Amino acid sequence: MSNARTRALAEFATHSAERFYEDSRPVSEYFGMNVFDLPKMQLYLSTEAYKAVVNAVNNGEKIERDIADQIAAGMKNWAVKMGATHYTHWFQPLTDATAEKHESFADPMEGGVGVFENFKGSTLIQQEPDASSFPNGGLRNTFEARGYTAWDPSSPAFIIGQTLCIPTVFVAYTGEALDQKTPHLKSIAAVDKAATAICKMFDKNVNKVRPQLGIEQEYFLVDEALYSARPDLVICGRTLVGHNAAKDQQLEDHYFGAIPSRVMAFMQDFETEAYKLGVRLKTRHNEVAPNQFEFAPVYGEANISSDQNLMMMIIMKNIAVKHKLKVIFHEKPFDGVNGSGKHCNWSMVTDTGVNLLKPGRTPRTNLQFLCFFSAVMRGVYEHNYLLMSTVASLNNMYRLGGSEAPPAVMSIFIGETLTKLVESIEQLTDKNLTSVTDKEVKVRSKLHIVNQIPEILPDNTDRNRTSPFAFTGNRFEFRAVGSSANVASSIFVLNTIVAEQLIRFKSLVDNNIESGLSMDKAMMKVIRQFLLESKKIRFEGNGYSDEWRKEAAKRGLKDVKNVPLAFKEFIDKKNVKLFEDMDIMTCREAMARYEVLNEIYVKKLQIEARVMGDLTTNHVIPTAITFQNSLIANVKGLKDLYPKDYAEMCAMQLRLISKISGYINNLHEDVHNLIEARKVANKIEDVPQKAKTYYDTVLPYMASIRRYADKLEMVIDDELWPLPKYRELQSFR
Numbered sequence: 001m002s003n004a005r006t007r008a009l010a011e012f013a014t015h016s017a018e019r020f021y022e023d024s025r026p027v028s029e030y031f032g033m034n035v036f037d038l039p040k041m042q043l044y045l046s047t048e049a050y051k052a053v054v055n056a057v058n059n060g061e062k063i064e065r066d067i068a069d070q071i072a073a074g075m076k077n078w079a080v081k082m083g084a085t086h087y088t089h090w091f092q093p094l095t096d097a098t099a100e101k102h103e104s105f106a107d108p109m110e111g112g113v114g115v116f117e118n119f120k121g122s123t124l125i126q127q128e129p130d131a132s133s134f135p136n137g138g139l140r141n142t143f144e145a146r147g148y149t150a151w152d153p154s155s156p157a158f159i160i161g162q163t164l165c166i167p168t169v170f171v172a173y174t175g176e177a178l179d180q181k182t183p184h185l186k187s188i189a190a191v192d193k194a195a196t197a198i199c200k201m202f203d204k205n206v207n208k209v210r211p212q213l214g215i216e217q218e219y220f221l222v223d224e225a226l227y228s229a230r231p232d233l234v235i236c237g238r239t240l241v242g243h244n245a246a247k248d249q250q251l252e253d254h255y256f257g258a259i260p261s262r263v264m265a266f267m268q269d270f271e272t273e274a275y276k277l278g279v280r281l282k283t284r285h286n287e288v289a290p291n292q293f294e295f296a297p298v299y300g301e302a303n304i305s306s307d308q309n310l311m312m313m314i315i316m317k318n319i320a321v322k323h324k325l326k327v328i329f330h331e332k333p334f335d336g337v338n339g340s341g342k343h344c345n346w347s348m349v350t351d352t353g354v355n356l357l358k359p360g361r362t363p364r365t366n367l368q369f370l371c372f373f374s375a376v377m378r379g380v381y382e383h384n385y386l387l388m389s390t391v392a393s394l395n396n397m398y399r400l401g402g403s404e405a406p407p408a409v410m411s412i413f414i415g416e417t418l419t420k421l422v423e424s425i426e427q428l429t430d431k432n433l434t435s436v437t438d439k440e441v442k443v444r445s446k447l448h449i450v451n452q453i454p455e456i457l458p459d460n461t462d463r464n465r466t467s468p469f470a471f472t473g474n475r476f477e478f479r480a481v482g483s484s485a486n487v488a489s490s491i492f493v494l495n496t497i498v499a500e501q502l503i504r505f506k507s508l509v510d511n512n513i514e515s516g517l518s519m520d521k522a523m524m525k526v527i528r529q530f531l532l533e534s535k536k537i538r539f540e541g542n543g544y545s546d547e548w549r550k551e552a553a554k555r556g557l558k559d560v561k562n563v564p565l566a567f568k569e570f571i572d573k574k575n576v577k578l579f580e581d582m583d584i585m586t587c588r589e590a591m592a593r594y595e596v597l598n599e600i601y602v603k604k605l606q607i608e609a610r611v612m613g614d615l616t617t618n619h620v621i622p623t624a625i626t627f628q629n630s631l632i633a634n635v636k637g638l639k640d641l642y643p644k645d646y647a648e649m650c651a652m653q654l655r656l657i658s659k660i661s662g663y664i665n666n667l668h669e670d671v672h673n674l675i676e677a678r679k680v681a682n683k684i685e686d687v688p689q690k691a692k693t694y695y696d697t698v699l700p701y702m703a704s705i706r707r708y709a710d711k712l713e714m715v716i717d718d719e720l721w722p723l724p725k726y727r728e729l730q731s732f733r
Contacts, residue, residue, distance in 0.1 A: 003722045004229040011225035012728075017261035020322045021269040032278035034082065036075055036157040036164075044074035056153040058208065060189070063153065068121030075157060076105060076119035079164040087119065089127045089149035090165040092180045093134040094596045096486045098310050099170075101129055102163055124166065125151050131172050135599060137592025139172050146173040152181065155307045158277050160314065167307055176589050181303075184488035186584045187495030188302055194502035195348055195356065195372070201509075201519060202368050208351040211495055212475070214299030215309045216283075218340035218483050219316070220292050220328040221263055223732075226724040227326040231619075232611050236604075237330035237484070238398070240612045240702070241620065241709040244336040245727035248290055255288045260732040263293060266323045270316050271295075277315070279308045288404075289337035290730035299345055299475075302495070306488045309342070329484040332398035334726060335706070339399030340483035341406075344491060347475035348372060358474040359418070370425070371523055374530035375505050376476060377412060379497035380469055381534035384410035385558045385566075386575050387497065388468070388480065390490040392566040393597075394604045396482035400560070403544040406468035406480045408560040409552045411539035413467035419540060425528050426535070433524040466543030496584050505530065563601060564691035570594040598691040602681075605694045609678055612702055616671050619722050620709045621664055627716045628660045656715060666708045674701040 023030055041050050049070040055061040063071070079087065088100040103123075106115040131147025132140040140147065148171055155167035170179035177183055188211055195209035227233050232240040249255075259267065267284050274281050274297075283296040295312075299305065313329060320327045332339035348356040357373060360366035380387060388410045391400070401408040414422065464470050468480040481490050505526055512522030536555040541548060549559065560566045569575055571594045579585040585593070631653050639646040647654075677697040684690040713721060 003720075005722055005724050005728075006719070008223075008225040008229035008724055009728060012223045015223060015225070015262065015324045017265040018323070019265050019269060021272045021319065023272050027275050031275045034159040034276045035278040036078055037278060038156075040078055041071075041074065044078045046070055046074075049074065053153055063125070065121055065125070068125050070121070072119045072121045072124040075124065075164070076117060079157075079159060080105060080117050082159055083162055084159050084164045085162045087123075087164040087166060089129070089151075089168040091129075091149045091168045091170040092310065092486055092488065093170060093178060094137075094180065094593065095135060095600070096180075096484060096489065098314065099129070099134070100163075100165065101127070103127075127168075129170070131170075131178060134170075134178060135596040136172065136178050137595035137599070139174070139176050139178065139588065139592045144173065147171065147178060148173070152185065152303075154185075154301075155304050156278070158311065160277075160311075160318075165311075176592070177585065180486045180488040180492070181307075183579075183584050183589075184306065184492040184495075185303060187492040187499065187582075190499035190582050190584065191348065191495045191502070194499040194506070196350075197506050198371055198502060198509075199350055199354075199356070199368075201523075203350075203352065203354075206350045206352055206354075209348050209356065210351070211302040211491075212299045212347045212349050212355075213302040213305040213487070213491065214297065214345035214475075215305055215487055216294055216296040216343035216345070217309060217312065218287055218292060218294045218342070220289070220330075220333050220340065221266065221320070221732075222291060222326045222328060222333075222729055224321075224324040224326055226729055229722075229724050230729070232615060233326075233328070233333065235611050236608050237328060237395075238333040239335065239726075239729070240608060241615055241706050241713070242335065242723070242726050242729075243710040243713045245290075245725070245730060248337045248726070248730060249288050252288070254286050254290050254292075257286045259284070259286060259293075262323060262325070262732055266320060266325055267293070267295070269322070270312070270319045273315050273319065274312060277308070277311060279312060287338070287340075289334065289339075291732065292338065292340065299347070302346075302491060306486065306491065309487060331393075331395040331482045331484060334730065336726075337730075338404040341396075341399065341479060342481040342483055342485065342487055344478040344481050344487055345472070345475045346478060346491065346494060355474050357471075357476065367520060367523060370527045371505060372502070373418075373471075374527045374534075375501040376498050377534040377537065378504075378530040379501040380410065380412060380494075381537035382501070383493070383497040383575070383578070384537060385560070386569045386572075387490070387493055388558075388560045389566040389569040390493045391480045391482060391485070392560050392563045393482060393485070394563065394601050394608075395484055396480075397560075397563050399482070400480060406466065407543045407548070408480075409543075409549065409557050410468055410537065411543060411548075411552065411557070412476075412534075412537050413464040413470040413540060414538060415464075415471060415540075418471060419538075422531050422538075425524070426532055428524070428528055430525065433521040433528070464540070464543070467539070468543070492584065496578065496582050500578060500582055501530070562692075562695060564598060564688060564695050567594055567597045567601075567688070567691070570597070595687055598688045601691045602687065602694055605698060606678065606682075609674055609698055609702060612705055613671050613674060615723075616667050616705055616709060620712060621667055623716060623720050623722055624660055624664050624712050627720050628657055628664075630717070631657050631660075660712065660715065663708045663712050667705060667712075670701050670705045670708070674698065674705065677701060 041053060049067050052063050052067045056063050086102040086104050088102045090098060090100050093099050105117040105119055107118040108115055127149045129147055129149060130145045132142050132145045149168040152167045152169055157164055157166045169182045172178055191211050192209050196206060199206035271281050280298040281295055282298050285294055287294045316327045360369050399405050470477045481487055508526045509522045512525055513519060570590050576587050576590050579590055635650045635653050638650050642649060681690055681693040684693055
């Protein structure tokens with residue numbers, strides 16, 4: 001018997017581990033070689049041009065056009081020397097992917113005899129993609145095509161293949177943001193301004209505060225042949241049908257296990273290319289689910305880290321092709337096992353090298369830490385549903401809320417040591433406001449295991465993987481972001497709400513000082529106020545438990561269950577005012593994002609519903625009928641041979657035939673109802689209402705279809721089943 005599955009399995013058996021990008025040099029010798037960073041700028045730019053870039057990055061000063069010509073010439077000379085033939089403005093439209101249009105460096109010489117490499121400052125600074133062809137939420141009509149990409153000097157240009165990629169923002173002809181990077185950059189500037197104002201109260205030498213981000217990226221790997229035999233994986237990025245394998249992650253033996261040889265070869269190749277692109281990769285390991293893996297770089301500036309993460313997703317997909325693998329970034333490609341996320345480790349660091357979220361060991365540094373710690377707590381509490389709404393998507397909501405990922409309701413875990421400190425602050429009175437900061441934040445005692453094992457010095461906090469937003473010693477870890485998402489879509493909101501609270505904090509402290517309090521007491525009074533106001537967001541227990549869901553509801557913390565409903569947070573009056581007051585987005589831009597989120601939700605669900613209908617009608621049901629016919633033929637044959645006893649002899653076959661008939665009928669009915677539900681939903685012109693209708697009426701039929709299709713998979717002859725099964729998709733030799 002030969003079908004797509006058996007042919008794919010035969011091809012899978014021929015695939016083996018092999019390296020393609022190996023570099024025997026120490027990493028330090030080729031690290032960053034494909035990035036036009038500051039050291040290379042010093043080599044290729046004039047002193048004047050180099051200083052202009054540094055001032056743009058550090059001080060936000062605009063680069064003049066004549067200087068841009070010098071920078072473009074130096075950038076081109078470096079890129080051509082590195083083998084680049086083309087350049088592109090690399091931008092981040094509202095698709096959570098990246099976009100690029102390649103242009104050649106080759107310009108014709110006068111007279112048309114030959115070509116020469118050319119790159120002008122005007123081309124470096126600005127290009128014009130079609131703004132109406134990307135998601136824009138009504139900001140651009142079809143006949144209003146003009147939009148602009150503009151160079152972001154704070155994120156260095158890099159080379160992939162033979163193309164120089166220049167990170168840019170993407171805005172409409174009207175100047176309104178059509179991308180993820182623009183509000184992200186604005187939010188970074190907001191944090192810088194608000195945090196620096198507080199830092200100067202402690203250290204006048206602080207002139208800049210940069211949000212930091214370390215992104216842990218989870219992903220799945222599937223053999224290329226098996227992947228290609230699954231239309232749902234190819235089109236949707238996830239399996240729409242498929243029964244759980246007998247053995248998946250229940251023995252917990254894949255997590256941190258030995259990395260399969262094919263996977264290791266792939267990892268080593270993409271790490272080599274990552275190092276050349278200046279990505280400081282640090283960690284690689286098996287994740288919990290079969291065929292699930294993770295890499296993590298060292299943290300860096302939030303803008304660059306988010307750009308590098310998107311860069312890595314491109315590199316990994318390209319390199320996987322060489323290894324006959326497919327990288328899957330979908331949040332939930334397989335039912336019944338853990339999905340994937342991006343764990344965003346977020347903090348703030350001054351230009352003097354101080355991590356503002358690192359607890360201090362002296363009263364002074366401890367006070368500074370508490371200022372920023374309490375502001376983050378207050379901001380996340382104030383806008384907890386908005387922050388969770390930023391991770392709401394069709395993909396991610398298949399993952400969130402189960403006992404595998406953070407729950408879909410926000411809470412903050414801070415650990416035993418800080419809980420005691422916070423509780424002691426909450427008990428302070430106006431008369432003893434400075435008493436807590438006179439004590440250092442002590443670490444827990446050393447752990448003695450056995451004599452030959454060195455003593456272990458525990459962190460100030462345990463780790464709570466059930467918390468969406470956990471303090472982990474010197475940073476907060478936002479665990480709810482989806483693995484396929486552009487983290488800027490969530491981090492810009494986190495930055496914004498923290499900046500808002502820092503401004504409020506400074507204002508309240510100033511008011512307290514004006515009323516006669518010393519600076520330390522004025523700060524402690526506001527710290528206590530913020531911690532008391534945000535008390536409901538703190539939770540130290542099991543976020544997966546039903547008890548927490550009930551407790552969260554009592555505390556007024558909303559659970560993100562209905563994705564289209566969560567999108568409404570972007571147009572809530574309170575949040576629109578937040579975005580406008582902080583100069584992050586206008587009301588029109590917020591409305592546009594709301595429209596885009598609903599539009600993408602509908603389109604993805606439309607695609608999934610169509611593919612599910614196709615899989616059921618053209619793969620599952622015909623296979624079931626073929627197997628059923630073989631059973632019927634068997635029963636008829638036995639009846640001819642044993643006319644008197646055939647009923648007893650065929651009892652099992654008859655029950656199975658009846659069961660299969662029932663499943664087939666249920667599938668036919670559900671597919672019909674699914675199509676009708678889509679027809680009704682598609683007639684709705686209002687996009688948010690259409691998204692709500694798809695959520696209410698289409699998704700339930702998809703769940704029902706899957707249930708019956710998976711039941712059929714378990715009773716049909718294994719050789720007949722046309723789709724690679726979970727036990728095959730989730731394995732490497």
